Amino acid sequence: MHKEVARNSPCPCGSGKKFKKCCMLKNNLSPSFSWMNKDGIHFMVDGKEPTVEQYQKLTEEYQRQIRHSPVWEEMVREFGPEKAEELLKECRAKPG
Structure with missing residues (x-):
């Protein structure tokens, strides 16, 4: 077995x-439906490395999720809204 x-x-x-x-x-x-980079991060793409457009969509979704989480509230409290937004823009999906 x-x-x-x-x-x-x-x-x-x-x-x-x-x-x-x-x-x-x-x-x-x-899984055949995902691509995994050397760090073990899964991207839900049809068995291939993500395209530039897919990375952009992943980035937008990741940033959206952060904005709707307690992490965002903490970032705004800690750094202020402008700096928090600047830091959030640095959170991007990109090739390994």
Whole structure:
């Protein structure tokens, strides 16, 4: 019986790395509907590296989610609205 290895478990090859950063990619065990960069970040794209337009959409969605989270409120409180907006613009999806 084949036991499935969890992404964050130690790699069964004995390297000491997490499975997701070692043999998971080598064995092509990542889902076919996503692309994973070397850091293990998933992008929901049809099995290919995201295009420039897709990175832009990912950036916009990420920034939108931050604006609607407690993190945003804390950023505005800590840095003020202008600096918080400036910092948020630095949060972008981009190629590895």
